[in-house]
Amino acid sequence: MRKLSKSKQQASGGLDLIPAESCAIPADGQACSIMPAVLADEPAGSVEKDLSRRRFLGMFGAVAGATAVLGTGVELLSYRAYAQGLPKTNNWTGNSGMTGSGAADMASTQAPPTHQWAMVIDLSMCNGCGSCTAACQKAHYLTPDQTWMKVFELTDTTGQTYHLPRPCMQCENPPCLHVCPVHATFRQEQGVVLVNQDRCIGCRMCMAACPYEARYFNWNSDVKYPPIPVEATPEFPVPQRLGTVGKCTFCVGNLNHGLLSECAAGCQMGAIYNGDLKTDVAVNSAGTTVKLSKFLDDNNAVTFKPEQNTHPRVWYILGHGQNLNADASTAKS
């Protein structure tokens, strides 16, 4: 309980920093829209289930308007400004164009990000049912090939098979971002790597660079989308554009509205935790709320392919005898 109230204080601190007016100054027509939550078929019942979880999620949602402004309207500018202030992991992204005093001015007029989204996947809980993939595909109207959240089957040292759900790792040092020739991939202020599909030229250099196979292209024009009342945004790129690349968005719209990501919400095993490095909290669909740093420490959480120097924001909690890198490199087709 002490843990939670501390988190709450931090959340209200965030609220002070980002005043309510930010929602009244829309940078574009949809700055305050809450469309991801509307469209995403959020299982409302599961949200109501647990009090502590509701509190936590409410805290998530408190800054939704502000982040929507930052996130959709001026995402690149605000991100550049943010990048100026970050010490080490983001120094590659600072070359996006605006540098020097202009960027410093931007930084001084904008509130610091309140959340740094992360994810923890407890592999010992995963039974490989694939409901995370299904939930993700349903929410984002993906084709069956587009497995933004993909479950791989690996074999551990004892010969047991286990499952590896793989979302986008939201790397702090994303190779996809560095290789994009037109800055269509960017990293927003909450640490989520997104694709601006209006900007993307479809060169697929990011697909070549990603060590996690997390990117999926829109190859065919014959994909049918239902009529969708809002325009696609990097946070919620639906419908996808032909000839551009797409990938897991961490459902950052959901997170900012106090909802779990689709995959976490869809996971009946509670194996997927949405977390926030700032408030140091993570929560799963079973309503378990944990202190993120301690949870990672206690369970010896690892990142996938650390040798790639990507610094993922997705951590895995391994079961006995499981070694992600070794098991992935020896996996048979």
Next chain:
Amino acid sequence: MKETDINESALLNENGQRDAEQAWAADVRRAAIRPTIGRASVAWKLSVTVLGLVVLAGLGAWIYQFKRGLGAAGYNDQAFWAVYIVDVVTFIGVSYGGAVISAILRLTGQSWRAPLTRLAEGTALVTVLIGALFIFPHLGRPERFWEIPIYVNTSSPLFWDFMAISTYVLATVIFFYLPLVPDMAIVNKTLGRADRPARFRIYKALSLKWMGNERQRRLLHSVLTLISLIIIPLAVSVHSVLSWAFATTSRPGWMESVFPPYFVIAALYSGTALVIVVASAFRKGYRLERFITKRHFVRLGYIMAALGLVYAYLTIADLLSEGYTGITSGWIRQTIAGRYAIPFWFYVVFGEVLPIALVAVKKTRNIKGMTVASVGVVIALWVKRIVIVLPPVTQPLIGGFWGTYHFTWVSITITVAGVAAIPFGLMLLFRFLPVLSIDEMEEMGELGSVEQVSKETLAVQKQAPAYAYANGNGHVNGNGVGMPEKEVQL
């Protein structure tokens, strides 16, 4: 084509006579200019029509692909780079050969190059344009290509590809144009204004008031030396940067330190081969047998074989270390003995063993043999690039299945159209511009350009001994049979 179209009086010297040099010049001019004047032959028209239709079919297929998406060309998430990037690398690669061969031969003062330079530089020009155009079918949204120079990301290899390729295209155009300047003046002098005033004006503009005086010659010579010096490192940089589009990713099979020289040598190798193929075809089609002889093919064949050996060495260097340790060798296993074994061994046979054997065996070291070898190299090096691109793309990085790339009618049609565009472009080019570098050939003289000691030449000299003995300007450029080449005045 009427012989009378050439102003014969322009071929005579000051005394109104035809001496040996003048006779040689007349022959060169006639051969080079003839294809640009008069009515085109039926064969030319037919070839251009057929090739043009193939190019049009490719454009149609590309429009279809633009509407339907890259899926129509067989692409999928586990084969996200395939045939078009191979085409880009291949076409820009063969262009490199034409440019660098010409530049190196120019810098080292190889006088025998003279009949080949225009063809080599023309091939470089046409293929680099085709290669650059293949970027468009490669892109998912080609209509947003303009963003690359606008939303610049200097940390992206593709931005540097863009810079390198566009600089190289510019350099190739200059490199093609500069030796053309004196030729434009010559063509104008030979053709006269009356017949085709429009063309006369264009040639005149292109000739930049060339008079052929000492100062202009010195200037042209130094500019050509300079551009030759520039184009070699520039071409090295283009292919290195192209290779870094692959080698800067973390994919096993691409992240190889050998990649830049690997690509550069592949480009030179296939480029030399294409020069041989083009020389062979135009020699026949444009009746250049007298100027482009067996000697040219054999020498180019030697260069090609040497490059082929270097390329084989780099291929082994690429495969051996990883294959030996086995750390990331899934793609090597698939290349040598798995799903990519057929194209890989096709390359080994037709891209290395066969051409080098044809050069090595004296009996096949002739025009026909070199042409067959070169056709093999050009095709096999395209196949080899498929083997370079596809295994690392289709390999699973986390586990699961190998991806597959299937050729579709769309990707085949577009690629074939690119191939057809080479002769198509060259034939149109040499309908308008002289197919031989007239000025250079005259400068080198007959003895610099045509083989001396072969029986073939002996026969020619018997027929027309004046070519070998007389000379108008007083300088010695020949003492008959067996004159050593180095005495030729350059």
